[in-house]
Amino acid sequence: KAGVTQTPRYLIKTRGQQVTLSCSPISGHRSVSWYQQTPGQGLQFLFEYFSETQRNKGNFPGRFSGRQFSNSRSEMNVSTLELGDSALYLCASSLASGGDYNEQFFGPGTRLTVL
Amino acid sequence: AQSVAQPEDQVNVAEGNPLTVKCTYSVSGNPYLFWYVQYPNRGLQFLLKYITGDNLVKGSYGFEAEFNKSQTSFHLKKPSALVSDSALYFCAVRDSRGGYNKLIFGAGTRLAVHP
Secondary structure, three states: OOOOEEEOOEEEEOOOOOEEEEEEOOOOOOEEEEEEEEOOOEEEEEEEEEOOEEEEEOOOOOOEEEEEOOOOOEEEEEOOOOHHHOEEEEEEEEOOOOOOOOOOEEOOOEEEEEO | OOEEEOOOOEEEEEOOOOEEEOOEEEOOOOOOEEEEEEOOOOOEEEEEEEOOOOOEEEOHHHOEEEEEOOOOEEEEEEOOOOHHHOEEEEEEEEOOOOOOOOEEEOOOEEEEEEO
């Protein structure tokens, strides 16, 4: 079974631009979560989507948004990029959301560099 | 507030010796605890989880973790370390508020296994 895939793997943008990252979960998984990983702040939860609905949101500004499609693929968008948005963005998929907990499987991440 | 602490930035151990990576947690209600490992330029790989049941949890690659409710700890252990175990290890707890899939991660501990 194929794992979680994220595209692109690397991205370089300049301040003020916007960016869209994509995540394809494991087949059959309906929950997709996004995390930001930086050396200073570590791993921080961005949001979770389940059945095309945002279930939970972390403490990030409104410049960070996401969506999920009917095939469970998810995208996250960051508008008006800032230098501090440079990070590894990780996507994780899970069978379900909450309840009897299912472990999350992480993709390789997208490395975003903002110049 | 719910949180996870990994008190050691780095742990050094000789190959063949036992290793321990420490984790303490603070949550309301019953904790759902996890260990993940991250290799360079890779996403997070799931090692093991504690939901309920036996306090000693066995996971992937020979790792195990001991849940101690009185000390609010969930230390990762391995009887005999391998050089290939060198990586970044994260302890995480599921945020019990909302009942969804949000994970709260510790800062990470870098494990260095020397030949």
